[in-house]
Amino acid sequence: MLRRRLGRTLLYIFLISTSLMMAYPLLFAFAAGLTGTEDYYQSTWFPAPTEIHLDKWAAFLGRDDLRLWVANTIFRAGWYVVIPAVISVLCGYVFTVPRFKGRDAVFMLMLASMMVPGIVYVLPTFIMLARWPLVGGNDIYGQGGHGFINTWGALLIPGLINAFYIFLMRQSYQSIPRDYEEAARVDGANTLQIIWNVYVPLLRPALTVLVIFQFVAVWNDYLNPLVFAGGNEAIAPVALGAQRFIFSTSQNTRAGLIDYPTMFAVATLVTLPIVILFLLLQRYFVQGVAGFGLKG
Template sequence: MARTAAAALKSQFRPVHLLGHLFLLGIGLVLLYPLVFMILAGFFNKTEFTSTVLGLFPIPKAPTLANFKALIAGSTDAAVTVYLQNSLIRTVYNTFWALFTSFLAGYVFARLRFKGRDTLFLILLATQMIPGTLAIIPTYLEFARFPFAGGNHIFTGGTGILDTWWIYLIGGPSINIMGTFLVKQSLEKVPIEIDEAATVDGAGTVRLIFRILFPLQLPIMAFIAITTALGTWNDFITPFFYTTSDHLQTLPAAITRLSSVGASPGAVINYPLIITLSLGITLPALLIFAFFQKYIVQGLANTGIKG
């Protein structure tokens, strides 16, 4: 049996298959090289890094784990623990609200009937066509003029909620338009008879939503959770533009802060630490995508969207 299978496999093998595998292997190595470089650079100290002519694979003469310790446990050079904590809190908080609002909004547009429903949904979709950079200044003014906060009163100005945790608590969560669209598309494929049968059996609206319909949307919810978590984890704009205090920074914004530390004459920028922090941002995203990519594909497949 084994010989038959081996013979069949050998008969199907073609030289072009080997070339294809070698080509894909080469592409994979090219894509992985930046990650390998970041890991190797993390073993440098800032003095040796700036004084060394780096090769394709830089090897330090005096390897150190200080940068990796700073990434995991924090250090005096950078409050990495605070940055990491802020990033985790933001990611969990925004992901929860994205799931909550996306599912409820998707349910409203898929199941409820009211005047202007389709028009309102089109308006929400239209907001996705506006580049996010165009909203930076209006959002900044909105936060700065937030009433009864930061010295703002009816007739006087102030700082509003700028440079406070309210930026993350209020400004972070919002209706996830893409998530709402996906939930709506998926719920419309669920027969309305399920709702009617649940109502006949005595299920109320809350039980119908969270005990019957929600479990059917788990692939979609997983997709929304993964994409929201990755987007929040890598978010640079919010902490950079709307906060200035060091204790409010996240990992992406902290990298920019560390890059500007050496702006004074004679100062040496700690590039190995910056690269290691970048590695700390990249690895979680890669791991999440590697382990949960099937949910991304399954979530999009359940909505009927073809990529």
């Protein structure tokens, strides 16, 4: 009994200490963002504000470019949620319910792209977007202009098909009995009506996983905006805008002291929405990640 209690105590000591180490950078950023610059320079391993300074948060939240980054990101996230959702719901249906020649071959072809690392796409997609004929000053041969580069086209056109979600939807369709569809057919519904009215409500768990993972992916996407649209500040997303803002703050020594609290306030504020999303929809995050493993 004693040994067991000792074991439990050690277990909790291990868990609490390692978990605190994991949380340390984020807790530090949270506290440092609320610390006055003087206090910050006095602190050692953890910022200890003598009074809470909300001015760094307020200053950042009041910036016009922050509103721009957030609006850009939410717009782009909406697009990368809706279009892949439509595509994967349609493909999931086509690859599960109707039987036709070549169905499984096409499904395997689409799954194959899951194995291609993202970096392989960056350069060829850049060239394609830059050389797209008749846009951005390009002639019919794709010469002379910048194509879609540094425009919204570059941030909205590539990467709309994600084979993982097609796979996920197909799994979900397979767990739904066909009786519902047959009943709807008898009532005279067509295929699109059946997908929308019969299947989509039953696909909600899978769709929720798609929405949150796509939203987090777009919110944090850095490489694509950097490469495809890094030259256009007006369409910069949160991750790129915030990173650049933190960098320029770290280089700004004109005021004498580098304004570290502002850097941490920015990092906290762009991380907070995702953390809140996780806390609200924890179940789906866990299901989504577990789904990658158990079904993959």
